[in-house]
Amino acid sequence: MSERTYNVGGVVLPRPFSIQRLGHIGLTQADLEACTDFYVDGLGFRRTDPLIFPGMDKPLAWFTSHGTDHHTLAHIDAMLEADNPHYARGVSVNQISFQVGTLAEVADANKYFSQNNIQTWRYGRDFPGSNWAVYAYDPDGFRVELFYGMEQVGWDRQSKPPQFYLPPDYTPAIPEAAEISEIKQVRSEHPELPAGFRPQEDMPYDFEVGGVRLQRPFAINRVGPVHLFVDDVDLSEAFYTRHIGLVRTEELTWQGHRVCFLRHGTDHHSIGLFPIELRALLGMDKRTRLFSFGVELGSYQQLVDAVAWLKERGVDVVIDLPVELRPGIDYAAFIRDPSGHMTMLYCGMEQIGWDGNPRTLEQRRKVSANWPATLEPLSDTNMTLTRLGPMA
Numbered sequence: 001m002s003e004r005t006y007n008v009g010g011v012v013l014p015r016p017f018s019i020q021r022l023g024h025i026g027l028t029q030a031d032l033e034a035c036t037d038f039y040v041d042g043l044g045f046r047r048t049d050p051l052i053f054p055g056m057d058k059p060l061a062w063f064t065s066h067g068t069d070h071h072t073l074a075h076i077d078a079m080l081e082a083d084n085p086h087y088a089r090g091v092s093v094n095q096i097s098f099q100v101g102t103l104a105e106v107a108d109a110n111k112y113f114s115q116n117n118i119q120t121w122r123y124g125r126d127f128p129g130s131n132w133a134v135y136a137y138d139p140d141g142f143r144v145e146l147f148y149g150m151e152q153v154g155w156d157r158q159s160k161p162p163q164f165y166l167p168p169d170y171t172p173a174i175p176e177a178a179e180i181s182e183i184k185q186v187r188s189e190h191p192e193l194p195a196g197f198r199p200q201e202d203m204p205y206d207f208e209v210g211g212v213r214l215q216r217p218f219a220i221n222r223v224g225p226v227h228l229f230v231d232d233v234d235l236s237e238a239f240y241t242r243h244i245g246l247v248r249t250e251e252l253t254w255q256g257h258r259v260c261f262l263r264h265g266t267d268h269h270s271i272g273l274f275p276i277e278l279r280a281l282l283g284m285d286k287r288t289r290l291f292s293f294g295v296e297l298g299s300y301q302q303l304v305d306a307v308a309w310l311k312e313r314g315v316d317v318v319i320d321l322p323v324e325l326r327p328g329i330d331y332a333a334f335i336r337d338p339s340g341h342m343t344m345l346y347c348g349m350e351q352i353g354w355d356g357n358p359r360t361l362e363q364r365r366k367v368s369a370n371w372p373a374t375l376e377p378l379s380d381t382n383m384t385l386t387r388l389g390p391m392a
């Protein structure tokens, strides 16, 4: 590993970038439409754009979001991974995508990966979404994206028209024009350009959530963390800590196997690394190396109501997975999409302060099999709940 240091915004770091947040993940889906429907109808992710290649009459990917980011959950047709040997091994997570601070950090990360012999998949500007990105492969073949500049979809829910997309092989010229300069130029050259995609959202607005009529009795607050089954926990931990800049919060041994949890900010963790041997022990789907990805709801009440609503709709909701395998998260419910990917619904994550110490087991809330009607607050309860804009 290179011992050199980098000036990132005036701070000297061992890598030329700094992660700000877990922005989105992508899932490879054998049945793209059924799986997209599962998350759109069942959880309220909103379609923001299809990816349709020229000459094709159906999408090969659907981008969805719960907020103003163009996408927070992407679904990619398995056809696009037909030649990917990692997908054949169950790496059905297409991407785990962290936002960094600047475009220069993306460009410098691309150079850093090359200098450190880390295989990359793609570098340039993604579409739809218009985020600048570099993707690196982790030891199991999961793609870790570092991105900057995600398109924001505003009040009228119309995304940027495809005419604004750049060619797939375009790489950034540093410095690039500001987004608004680019939009003004394209608009001046093509005043006739239509607005972009806008989703149909036909379900009735039958539920009151916090004084607003919604289609479901809950709203998504954010996505993450991601729990992965990996071949070698030590090797993966070394990759994410050395080269991506995550920090280990906690490790534990479960049924003789080491599990570890890594964070990028104040959340207890953004990635959990589980040895692949645990997949069978936990009865998880053999098609995927994703254990689960988190979807945080807006409150404990919304989590309780979501479980009841999903069960009413006939969704199999699992609440008896071992709580010790999700340190920092107490009450959680799991649902499985048609490809076998588990979503972990939860509300609130333990926060790690300046000294980097998580709670001890004794300091954590005891989770009971019968979920209580209400919870007593902890010192960091509701600290992560920040919503920009309306719930729907």
Ligand SMILES: [Fe+2]
Pocket: 024, 095, 097, 126, 133, 145, 147
């Ligand atoms: Fe991405």
